[in-house]
Amino acid sequence: xxxxxxxxxxxxxxxxxxxxxxxxxxxxxxxxxxxxxxxxxxxxxxxxxxxxxxxxxxxxxxxxxxxxxxxxxxxxxxxxxxxxxxxxxxxxxxxxxxxxxxxxxxxxxxxxxxxxxxxxxxxxxxxxxxxxxxxxxxxxxxxxxxxxxxxxxxxxxxxxxxxxxxxxxxxxxxxxxxxxxxxxxxxxxxxxxxxxxxxxxxxxxxxxxxxxxxxxxxxxxxxxxxxxxxxxxxxxxxxxxxxxxxxxxxxxxxxxxxxxxxxxxxxxxxxxxxxxxxxxxxxxxxxxxxxxxxxxxxxxxxxxxxxxxxxxxxxxxxxxxxxxxxxxxxxxxxxxxxxxxxxxxxxxxxxxxxxxxxxxxxxxxxxxxxxxxxxxxxxxxxxxxxxxxxxxxxxxxxxxxxxxxxxxxxxxxxxxxxxxxxxxxxxxxxxxxxxxxxxxxxxxxxxxxxxxxxxxxxxxxxxxxxxxxxxxxxxxxxxxxxxxxxxxxxxxxxxxxxxxxxxxxxxxxxxx
Amino acid sequence: xxxxxxxxxxxxxxxxxxxxxxxxxxxxxxxxxxxxxxxxxxxxxxxxxxxxxxxxxxxxxxxxxxxxxxxxxxxxxxxxxxxxxxxxxxxxxxxxxxxxxxxxxxxxxxxxxxxxxxxxxxxxxxxxxxxxxxxxxxxxxxxxxxxxxxxxxxxxxxxxxxxxxxxxxxxxxxxxxxxxxxxxxxxxxxxxxxxxxxxxxxxxxxxxxxxxxxxxxxxxxxxxxxxxxxxxxxxxxxxxxxxxxxxxxxxxxxxxxxxxxxxxxxxxxxxxxxxxxxxxxxxxxxxxxxxxxxxxxxxxxxxxxxxxxxxxxxxxxxxxxxxxxxxxxxxxxxxxxxxxxxxxxxxxxxxxxxxxxxxxxxxx
Numbered sequence: 001x002x003x004x005x006x007x008x009x010x011x012x013x014x015x016x017x018x019x020x021x022x023x024x025x026x027x028x029x030x031x032x033x034x035x036x037x038x039x040x041x042x043x044x045x046x047x048x049x050x051x052x053x054x055x056x057x058x059x060x061x062x063x064x065x066x067x068x069x070x071x072x073x074x075x076x077x078x079x080x081x082x083x084x085x086x087x088x089x090x091x092x093x094x095x096x097x098x099x100x101x102x103x104x105x106x107x108x109x110x111x112x113x114x115x116x117x118x119x120x121x122x123x124x125x126x127x128x129x130x131x132x133x134x135x136x137x138x139x140x141x142x143x144x145x146x147x148x149x150x151x152x153x154x155x156x157x158x159x160x161x162x163x164x165x166x167x168x169x170x171x172x173x174x175x176x177x178x179x180x181x182x183x184x185x186x187x188x189x190x191x192x193x194x195x196x197x198x199x200x201x202x203x204x205x206x207x208x209x210x211x212x213x214x215x216x217x218x219x220x221x222x223x224x225x226x227x228x229x230x231x232x233x234x235x236x237x238x239x240x241x242x243x244x245x246x247x248x249x250x251x252x253x254x255x256x257x258x259x260x261x262x263x264x265x266x267x268x269x270x271x272x273x274x275x276x277x278x279x280x281x282x283x284x285x286x287x288x289x290x291x292x293x294x295x296x297x298x299x300x301x302x303x304x305x306x307x308x309x310x311x312x313x314x315x316x317x318x319x320x321x322x323x324x325x326x327x328x329x330x331x332x333x334x335x336x337x338x339x340x341x342x343x344x345x346x347x348x349x350x351x352x353x354x355x356x357x358x359x360x361x362x363x364x365x366x367x368x369x370x371x372x373x374x375x376x377x378x379x380x381x382x383x384x385x386x387x388x389x390x391x392x393x394x395x396x397x398x399x400x401x402x403x404x405x406x407x408x409x410x411x412x413x414x415x416x417x418x419x420x421x422x423x424x425x426x427x428x429x430x431x432x433x434x435x436x437x438x439x440x441x442x443x444x445x446x447x448x449x450x451x452x453x454x455x456x457x458x459x460x461x462x463x464x465x466x467x468x469x470x471x472x473x474x475x476x477x478x479x480x481x482x483x484x485x486x487x488x489x490x491x492x493x494x495x496x497x498x499x500x501x502x503x504x505x506x507x508x509x510x511x512x
Numbered sequence: 513x514x515x516x517x518x519x520x521x522x523x524x525x526x527x528x529x530x531x532x533x534x535x536x537x538x539x540x541x542x543x544x545x546x547x548x549x550x551x552x553x554x555x556x557x558x559x560x561x562x563x564x565x566x567x568x569x570x571x572x573x574x575x576x577x578x579x580x581x582x583x584x585x586x587x588x589x590x591x592x593x594x595x596x597x598x599x600x601x602x603x604x605x606x607x608x609x610x611x612x613x614x615x616x617x618x619x620x621x622x623x624x625x626x627x628x629x630x631x632x633x634x635x636x637x638x639x640x641x642x643x644x645x646x647x648x649x650x651x652x653x654x655x656x657x658x659x660x661x662x663x664x665x666x667x668x669x670x671x672x673x674x675x676x677x678x679x680x681x682x683x684x685x686x687x688x689x690x691x692x693x694x695x696x697x698x699x700x701x702x703x704x705x706x707x708x709x710x711x712x713x714x715x716x717x718x719x720x721x722x723x724x725x726x727x728x729x730x731x732x733x734x735x736x737x738x739x740x741x742x743x744x745x746x747x748x749x750x751x752x753x754x755x756x757x758x759x760x761x762x763x764x765x766x767x768x769x770x771x772x773x774x775x776x777x778x779x780x781x782x783x784x785x786x787x788x789x790x791x792x793x794x795x796x797x798x799x800x801x802x803x804x805x806x807x808x809x810x811x812x813x814x815x816x817x818x819x820x821x822x823x824x825x826x827x828x829x830x831x832x833x834x835x836x837x838x839x840x841x842x843x844x845x846x847x848x849x850x851x852x853x854x855x856x857x858x859x860x861x862x863x864x865x866x867x868x869x870x871x872x873x874x875x876x
Contacts, residue, residue: 308757310756310757329759330756330757330758330759331758331759332759334759340757342757347751347753347754348753348754348756348757349754349757350751350754351747351750351751351754351755352750352751353750354746354747354750358743361743362747362754362755362757362758363757363758363759365740365743365744365758366740366744366759370740371739371740374739374740374741375738375739375740376738376739376740376743378738
């Protein structure tokens with residue numbers, strides 16, 4: 001072998017086409033053995049496709065793959081596993097009703113005679129988990145574990161199958177800040193014991209904190225390979241987007257006026273009778289952004305849906321500009337000037353098979369000038385759609401394309417255009433930049449701040465702590481349906497707020 | 513242009529593939545496929561008589577295809593068009609039987625309204641059950657079919673049948689005397705075209721109901737794609753959660769869609785009773801309600817597609833008799849096989865589209 005670093009994985013000239021789309025265009029990626037290698041890029045840049053080719057989900061049209069210096073043909077995931085590759089998907093592939101050990105050995109059960117040798121299995125799982133610091137109870141049911149622990153089970157699964165090269169697809173997307181730092185410690189320990197780690201991500205701070213080398217992809221091509229010590233966040237963002245990007249949110253200090261939304265002692269029951277929202281009280285003033293932090297599933301979804309009129313609270317009051325609105329439906333809320341960016345644009349926000357123009361009137365379709373007494377006003381709709389496309393930079397600029405045909409970022413811009421165009425008084429923004437490219441994130445943040453500066457009140461929910469702290473003028477933390485405290489986004493540390501998000505302790509008393 | 517033609521590509525492919533397959537069957541049983549297809553085209557389209565019968569057979573299928581399509585656009589599978597059209601047809605005849613001395617024109621209008629109202633009611637029940645209690649419409653509409661058959665057969669047999677009549681049918685509501693129909697009825701195409709100097713064969717039962725069917729397609733098109741209510745109905749079908757987010761009541765639209773669907777299915781009764789037999793004849797429908805599902809599927813749930821698909825199925829039905837008589841080895845059931853194969857191919861095409869979509873999603 002030559003003097004240079006030994007490569008665990010080399011992809012040379014790998015090309016993959018889906019019909020007319022070239023998802024990977026002659027990409028070259030070389031991953032040094034025993035390193036943490038980050039593959040970064042925006043949605044649709046081709047990073048997941050590249051990893052799916054490496055793991056045998058897709059077959060490349062051209063190019064070759066070398067594992068440990070030898071050309072290998074990887075046709076199926078089981079070929080990849082035999083070669084020592086393991087993959088942890090963004091959406092875990094675990095059976096919730098089985099135990100940790102049962103999940104790990106599933107499909108590779110050790111046998112004694114015809115029976116599964118559980119004692120042996122448990123021992124091996126325990127050995128692996130101590131060796132790499134992946135602490136998790138082998139006998140626990142997976143359904144009872146936290147997301148962070150479930151991810152450890154996924155990593156253990158790959159190690160149990162003998163993986164030397166572990167691919168992680170967006171591993172931090174679902175984790176709390178504490179869990180992220182624990183994961184990083186685990187990944188570093190794996191590397192230090194000789195494993196090779198490939199992580200796919202679009203979070204620049206994490207890339208810089210964790211990786212040794214970086215491959216940047218854009219539009220299906222590899223834009224650059226570089227060592228992390230030579231990289232800066234700005235340079236990486238420029239490579240990913242192809243132009244200068246403002247990474248920090250630029251905003252003036254808030255100029256809050258009188259309270260616009262007052263929420264008093266709101267409770268909402270789940271179907272099983274437990275409380276999804278437990279005695280929630282807060283107010284938002286015109287001209288400020290109230291950010292809601294919390295691990296997903298702690299009542300944020302329900303809070304936004306109650307404020308949007310999609311759910312009626314079981315008790316409590318919601319007062320919007322002096323009017324009781326708790327009993328009103330979504331159409332009334334919209335008429336009163338409430339804009340709602342739903343957290344899941346495919347579930348709630350869009351009619352995917354309808355075209356852009358038809359999506360641009362959802363919620364407004366019943367009222368003039370969008371419709372007359374019977375008919376939709378097609379001409380007005382077409383002109384408005386054209387204007388939204390221009391003002392909100394929706395690409396491709398085709399009002400007759402079904403919503404399904406747009407990328408996530410452009411779908412989100414369409415929703416934001418639809419909701420913000422009527423100059424709302426109250427903005428409910430749930431995960432406004434989830435799954436959206438860096439360039440579009442910048443744009444969406446700017447639009448939200450513009451509305452704030454024009455005197456709208458904004459309630460924003462986000463799983464991204466960065467976003468909560470940079471966009472919020474005030475921040476409240478939800479835990480198990482309760483407000484566990486309010487923090488000053490300029491003063492609080494990620495650790496402090498992370499602790500509150502997991503119910504660790506109250507930071508301050510509840511606001512009156 | 514692309515947006516008009518691309519939806520046509522796959523149904524046409526399915527029909528062509530089915531015809532090739534049908535030819536293969538003819539060849540396999542030892543007959544001449546080319547001759548059979550010549551027979552098909554000449555019997556269904558070559559003469560005024562052929563076209564007349566083809567369109568007559570297509571008429572009920574336009575109604576039922578449209579009925580299924582409207583429900584489908586709201587995300588509902590109306591399997592109950594059969595029950596809706598049976599009850600509606602009986603109600604049409606019943607109005608005529610109840611008002612023998614009223615002016616024919618008034619009875620005609622009332623009978624048509626009865627068909628629409630009873631069809632809409634028969635589908636409205638499953639609609640309300642779905643909206644209120646979440647009862648699945650596939651189950652409830654099938655059950656309503658059995659109830660419809662039971663009630664209507666009972667009424668026909670024990671209350672409205674001419675004593676001693678061997679056939680299970682009601683008293684007539686109009687009679688043919690010296691070539692003219694006396695009583696409430698829809699004029700036949702012969703009478704409609706005569707003022708224009710066109711001599712359409714008198715014995716062909718094609719009647720005004722065909723034009724009503726075409727008008728229904730137009731009205732449904734405008735309603736679904738040009739009005740705000742149609743927008744709401746389609747939105748519920750496309751994504752009920754997003755519709756709710758847009759302030760659209762899913763339960764209200766489910767009921768509306770089912771009622772409209774049943775009203776359209778009920779119009780089959782207008783063609784059958786007022787345009788053709790002038791009485792309720794039990795068991796008149798060769799499963800128009802179920803064939804309507806195939807028509808809607810092939811017509812991509814679009815009114816224009818429904819018309820074309822219904823005409824194709826009508827032509828197949830028209831030619832069945834001729835193929836039966838004029839070939840040695842092919843029976844008229846060949847036509848049923850062809851229909852089934854068309855449906856299979858259309859269904860396959862949905863699978864192809866689903867797979868193509870999954871590939872695209874995976875690529876992203």
